[in-house]
Amino acid sequence: MNEMVLEARDVTRRFTIGASLFKRATTFSAVKGVSLSLRQGEVLGLVGESGCGKSTLANMLLGLLDPSEGEVLVGGKAISRSSPLERARRIQPIFQNPYSSLNPRKSVEDIVSLPLRIHNVGSASERRAKVAEMLDMVGLSRRYLDSYPNQLSGGQRQRVAIARALIMRPEVVICDEPTSALDVSVQSQILNLLLDIKDELNVSYVLISHNLAVVQHIATRVAVMYLGRIVEEQPTEQLFANPRHPYTEALLSSVLTPEPELGIPDTHLGAAFPNPMDPPPGCSFHPRCPHAMPHCSTLHPRPLSDGDRMVECHLYDEAAAQAAREPQPA
Amino acid sequence: MSKVLEVENLRVDIPVAGGVLHAVRGVSFSLEKGETLCIVGESGCGKSLTSLALMGLLPRAARRTADKLIFDGIDLQSASRRQMQTIRGDRLSMIFQEPMTSLNPAYTIGDQLMEAMLWHKRVSRAEARERAIFLLEKVGITGAAKRLGQYPHQLSGGLRQRVMIAMSLMCGPAVIIADEPTTALDVTIQAQILLLLSELQAEFGMGLVLITHDLGVVARIADRVLVMYAGQVVENGSARQVFGAPLHPYTRGLLRCMPIPGRTRPGERLGSIPGIVPSLIGEIRGCAFRDRCGHARSACADFDRLRHNETGHEWRCIMDEAESLSRADELEDV
Amino acid sequence: MTFKELSSPEDAATPPAPAKPRWRDGQFLRRAFKHSAFMVGVVIFVLIVLMALAAPLLAPHDPYVQSMTNRLVPPIWMENGTWEHPLGTDGLGRDYLSRILYGARISLIIGIFTVITSGLIGTTLGVLAGYFGGRVDLVVNFVVMTRLTLPVIMVALAIVSIVGGSLIVVILVLGLLLWDRFAVVMRSATMQVRSQEYVLAARAVGCSTPYIIIREILPNIFGSLVVIGTFEMANAILLEAALSFLGLGVQPPTPSWGLMVAEGRQYLLFEPWLIMVPGAAIFALVLAINLLGDGLRDILTPENRS
Secondary structure, eight states: OOOEEEEEEEEEEEEEESOBTTBOOEEEEEEEEEEEEEETTOEEEEEOOTTSSHHHHHHHHTTSSOOSEEEEEETTEEGGGSOHHHHHHHEEEEOSOTTTSSOTTSOHHHHHHHHHHHTTOSOHHHHHHHHHHHHHHTTOOGGGTTOOGGGSOHHHHHHHHHHHHHTTOOSEEEEESTTTTSOHHHHHHHHHHHHHHHHHHTOEEEEEESOHHHHHHHOSEEEEEETTEEEEEEEHHHHHHSOOSHHHHHHHHTOOOSOGGGOOOOOOOOSOOOOTTSOOSSSTTTTTOTTOOGGGGTSOOOOEEETTEEEOOGGGOHHHHHHHHSOOOO | OOEEEEEEEEEEEEEETTEEEEEEEEEEEEEETTOEEEEEOOTTSSHHHHHHHHHTOOOTTOEEEOSEEEETTEETTTOOHHHHHHHBTTTEEEEOSOTTTSSOTTSOHHHHHHHHHHHHSOOOHHHHHHHHHHHHHHTTOSSHHHHTTOOGGGSOHHHHHHHHHHHHHTTOOSEEEEESTTTTSOHHHHHHHHHHHHHHHHHHOOEEEEEESOHHHHHHHOSEEEEEETTEEEEEEEHHHHHHSOOSHHHHHHHHHSOOTTTSOTTSOOOOOOSOOOOOBSOOOSOTTGGGOTTOOGGGGTOOOOEEOTTSOEEOOSSOHHHHHHTTTGGGGO | OOOGGGSOHHHHHSOOOOSSOTTTTTHHHHHHHHOHHHHHHHHHHHHHHHHHHTHHHHOSSOTTOOOGGGTTOOOTTSTTOOTTSTTOBOTTOOBHHHHHHHHHHHHHHHHHHHHHHHHHHHHHHHHHHHHHOHHHHHHHHHHHHHHHHSOHHHHHHHHHHHHOOOHHHHHHHHHHHTTHHHHHHHHHHHHHHHTSHHHHHHHHHTOOHHHIIIIIIHHHHHHHHHHHHHHHHHHHHHHHHHHHHTTSSSOTTSOOHHHHHHHHGGGTTTOTHHHHHHHHHHHHHHHHHHHHHHHHHHHHOGGGOO
8 A cells, every 4th residue: 555645534614605794694515524535646536516516625635725624634744734835845736727727927937937936946047947847748848938828728838737736746736627628639638648747756646527538547546526525436447337326327427428329328317406505405416316215315324435435325325224214213 | 301501611701910810611511400410629620600600690800601501491691680680599599608698697587588489479478488488398497487587597507508498499490509508517417408409309300500529429419520620621421420430530530539438448648639720810722630640641732622422421631431441540559 | 757759749830939928029019009099198198297397498487476467468379479478377477388387297296196095005905805805805895885985075175174285185185085996996806816726826836925916916917907097097186176176285376287277267257268278288188097098908908808
């Protein structure tokens, strides 16, 4: 077993919205008691749809957002007890939109060397050399050192963002939808680059994506999120071969591969997408679930772990089903 | 076999600083009743402008020309602005990408659904309302009568896109043009919306032109596929032809770029298409893809026409069918 | 260390990148020259600034010297006008052209210093509210709303009538009152920039909050700041004229355009140029600044134009 590089222990994040002078605020939990771990060299895919809390979770892993409960450990040390600089050396993000992740007023060199400057690494000329070396690594010609983001294509911008994330040689990189804003032909180049860099620099990734084909291609383990909870986690191969949670099943069946003979899949999901601010009682997936049972709407399922897989669903919880069938003692 | 839409040699030119941008360069296709035609390509290939040109909704500076542009027996080129207004939203309707911004937040769902019908048809409000409820139920929205009084912000993205689809069906269109209708939606909802579209199409028999960058979507829903590159159709065929035995190197390149569960090995190198799309400003001679193509030869600089075989599969490449198929795997060995 | 084989395929066909950003490589100037309204504004504004700077050289007379024998001399384009006093003289026989030239100084000083004061206050409040949000935002919103309940003219009148009018008082009063628009616009601009991923990336790199605000956010909202600044400057100049007209701004005998209009009031019927000339000067300056602001907005944010 490799060393644990990133761990989240039972993290919860609540948000308060609608606060004003005359209105009481309402609170909702974007992430509810999520635990996950990442070992060196692993790629953890985090899959879920909009509003499931994956971006909130990512920001907590990066230390940009404090958990309301629970804690995040980077390299075994609580992120809340380490300084921003220490944290930044170990964990870095790559964002979805290469058009908004680069400051339009700064040159490529400024952008990529920012971490070096903040961390007081080297002299100006040493930094420039390091940046140039980094650009080589991400496959961007050195002649772009003095270019500005608006002069680059989407793929080139994403390479700059990757160079910025990697220049301090972090142990963990959180990739938040790194290719979903890019064209197919550019997407494949970025995915290839991420894979090459992983081997070269020995980094671990958390890959957040809604594109299961991408996740399957890169991730070694996959966690599926639904409304703030991780509802299933398995090694990639197993998850794709044998999904257990009905939501995972629906996600997998809705992957549209370019195979015309397969037609349009029927996910058997209801159309009622719940409001994340006001999740349904019991299992939050039950209104859309094709296998919902009576007690799904009242009883929150508990996480069931066996070996390296975890699922949170009443279908696999005999004890809870048993208890639900028996009349409650008065 | 009746054609509801016939397009021949459609061109869109946009004057820009430094010349004329030839955004669409001679696109031809036709659409049968009840057929689904997908136009697929990467950003900047001209697919969206093609759809806007059909609707007569191009930006003011753009110039549209065509040898033939016939919709439902009407020549769109000679149609006046007024005629276009009566065609749009009635016989020819459109679904846009962003369900968040394509509904007006100031009006109720009901008002927006009924608006087009009250405008185009001689119906009473009660009849329009009845049809709105009927269609909302058709697109899978529960409590339709209650929804009519709601405002767009009260609905989720998936529901809004369903409302948009219902709206496009209000007047019983002959053709629906959908520009990236599921791109902004979550994957499970995308599958639901596509299923809904194809079911409704089977039921009402309208033609569907779907514009997207997602080859997965295209493969699953299309009867016919147009692959566009640099403002031109580079491949045109049935979904099985285009995905089963693609004949244009660009189509093959795109397919090799995609990780496909069950086909590509996890972690293996994906294919890529080297180079960038050529600038469409000024005249372009020969094959626009030749700078990025592994099979390019000097004659490509002059070759620019669609080949076709007896099955109706068309491709714009110097290689004939036999050569293209025999060299299909070549690039993968590089 | 180098991934030769994947060395960006996109690079191959891309022409060498030019080395400067959009707003430094002459694009700004090229766009500015094409914007005719902006150029008109620039020309008038620069002329007025030059007039103000060179007033001692240009003015034919001392603007304060009265001459009872030369009262109410008409300007050159009227009957009995002389080149001695091209714009005539006022009721006390002071040369009107000289007073207009010196008056430009007052207007510009008021405009510039008011905008600096109010810009500092408003930008600070707005950026803090936009960046931190939550409670800070609530407090700033409250302060802004409180400020908006105060009628500028009335408050200015009240203060000036208590402490007495002078250039400094007018600048301070206007500066402390006119920051609301800065705060509102800077707040929303900051919120918009703050939500950009590059700000998040800077935080993830370990940048401190002051660094992020100064280096990452301010350069990106500077455009709107300049635009608001020009509009507020025009506003301040008009308000000074109004205050002086009411006798509560700059005090006589200082040559202020507003004051000159006020003093010309009693001659309205028979010597209307006494009002028209300083009125036209105020009009030209305010128009020029507004054209400048409008133009800057178009030039700095071309994507927002329809």
